[in-house]
Amino acid sequence: MRQYSLVIISLFILAASISSSQAQSFQGPRADIDQILEKANAFSQAFIRGDHDAMTALYTVDAKIFPGKADIIEGHEAIRERWKLPKGQKILFHKITPREINILDDHAYDYGYYVGQTQLEDGKQVSWKGKYVIVWKKIEGEWKMYLDIWNRVE
Amino acid sequence: MRQYSLVIISLFILAASISSSQAQSFQGPRADIDQILEKANAFSQAFIRGDHDAMTALYTVDAKIFPGKADIIEGHEAIRERWKLPKGQKILFHKITPREINILDDHAYDYGYYVGQTQLEDGKQVSWKGKYVIVWKKIEGEWKMYLDIWNRVE
Numbered sequence: 001m002r003q004y005s006l007v008i009i010s011l012f013i014l015a016a017s018i019s020s021s022q023a024q025s026f027q028g029p030r031a032d033i034d035q036i037l038e039k040a041n042a043f044s045q046a047f048i049r050g051d052h053d054a055m056t057a058l059y060t061v062d063a064k065i066f067p068g069k070a071d072i073i074e075g076h077e078a079i080r081e082r083w084k085l086p087k088g089q090k091i092l093f094h095k096i097t098p099r100e101i102n103i104l105d106d107h108a109y110d111y112g113y114y115v116g117q118t119q120l121e122d123g124k125q126v127s128w129k130g131k132y133v134i135v136w137k138k139i140e141g142e143w144k145m146y147l148d149i150w151n152r153v154e
Numbered sequence: 155m156r157q158y159s160l161v162i163i164s165l166f167i168l169a170a171s172i173s174s175s176q177a178q179s180f181q182g183p184r185a186d187i188d189q190i191l192e193k194a195n196a197f198s199q200a201f202i203r204g205d206h207d208a209m210t211a212l213y214t215v216d217a218k219i220f221p222g223k224a225d226i227i228e229g230h231e232a233i234r235e236r237w238k239l240p241k242g243q244k245i246l247f248h249k250i251t252p253r254e255i256n257i258l259d260d261h262a263y264d265y266g267y268y269v270g271q272t273q274l275e276d277g278k279q280v281s282w283k284g285k286y287v288i289v290w291k292k293i294e295g296e297w298k299m300y301l302d303i304w305n306r307v308e
Contacts, residue, residue: 064265066285068222068305072253072265099226104258109289111218111226111301131220133287133303135263147265149287151222151305 028103035143036101036108036136044094047083047116056080059145060137066149088121096132108136108143114150129153182257189297190255190262190290198248201237201270210234213299214291220303242275250286262290262297268304283307 026033039058046054056076059065064074065082073082085091098112111133119125132150136143180187193212200208210230213219218228219236227236239245252266265287273279286304290297 066265066287066305069308071307072267072285102261104261107256107258107261107263109261109263109301111220111303113226131226131303133220133289133301135287135289147263147287149265149285149303149305151220151303153225154223 024098025100025102026098028101028108032103032108032138032143033101036110037098039143039145040096040098040110044096047094048091050085050090052080052083055083059148060139063144063146063148066147068151085118086121090119091116092119092125093117106138107146108138110134110136113153178252179254179256180252182255182262186257186262186292186297187255190264191252193297193299194250194252194264198250201248202245204239204244206234206237209237213302214293217298217300217302220301222305239272240275244273245270246273246279247271260292261300262292264288264290267307 043055043058046052046058056079059076059079061076062074063076063079064072065079066072067082070082073079094114094116096112096114098110100112101108101110111131113129113131115127115129117125117127130150130152132148134145134149135147137146138144197209197212200206200212210233213230213233215230216228217230217233218226219233220226221236224236227233248268248270250266250268252264254266255262255264265285267283267285269281269283271279271281284304284306286302288299288303289301291300292298
C-alpha cells in the first residue's frame with residue numbers, strides 16, 4: 001500500500017514538472033496566436049533551407065535584430081546579410097518554442113526558447129539552445145517581427 | 155572659401171551623426187514615458203549602490219530576466235539573487251539609453267543601449283556596452299519590467 005502511494009505521488013510530481021516545464025500561455029484571438037506560431041515555424045524552416053529572402057520577409061521593413069557581440073541591426077537589407085551563414089555552414093535543425101504570446105491589439109510580445117544544430121565546414125555538428133523575446137507588429141493583417149533579441153542558454 | 159565649405163560640411167556630417175546616434179522615439183502619454191525613463195535611471199542608480207531590493211522592486215512579481223549563458227530567471231527571489239555580484243566586484247557606472255519607448259495602454263516596450271563599468275576584486279576596471287529589449291507592465295499606476303533581455307555589443 002505504501003509503495004502504491006509512492007508510485008501515485010511520483011507520477012503526480014512527474015506530471016506537474018512536465019506541465020510546468022512545458023507551460024505555455026497564449027493570450028489573444030486564436031487566429032492571431034495561430035498566425036504567430038506559423039510565422040515562428042516558417043522562420044525555422046527558412047533558416048534550415050538557407051532562404052534569406054523568406055527569413056527577411058518575416059520582419060517589418062524597419063525591424064531591428066539584436067545578435068550577440070554586434071550592434072543593433074536595422075532594416076531588411078542589413079537583416080538579410082546578417083542571416084547569411086559563414087561559407088560551408090548549414091543549419092540542420094531549428095525549432096522555436098514560445099512560452100508566452102500576448103496579443104495587444106496590433107502589437108504582440110512573445111518569449112521562449114529555441115534550439116538548433118549547425119553543420120560546420122569540416123562536417124562537425126554543433127547544437128545550441130537559447131532564449132528570445134520578440135515584439136511583433138500586425139501590418140495589413142500580417143504579423144511581422146519588429147524587435148528580435150536572443151542569447152544563449154549554455 | 156574652400157576651407158570654409160569644408161568646415162560647414164564637416165559640421166553638417168557631425169550634427170547628422172550625433173542626431174542619428176542619439177535618435178530617440180517616444181510614443182505615448184508623456185507621464186508614462188517620463189515614469190519609464192525615471193525607472194530606467196533608478197535601476198542604474200540601484201545597481202551602482204548594490205541595492206538589490208530596489209532593483210528587484212522595479213520588476214513585476216512574475217517578471218522574467220534573460221541573462222547570457224543562463225536559463226530564463228523568473229520571480230522576485232531568483233531575480234534578486236541574480237543581480238548580486240561576485241564577491242569583491244562593484245558597479246562603478248551604469249547608464250541606460252532607450253532608443254524607443256512605445257506605450258500600448260498598460261503595456262510598453264522599450265529598446266536601446268546600456269553602458270557600464272565594473273571594478274573587479276583585484277581593482278581592475280572593465281567597461282562594457284550592450285543592447286536590450288524590455289517589456290513593461292503598468293501595475294496599479296506603476297510601470298514595472300516584465301521581460302528584460304540583453305546581450306553585449308562588444
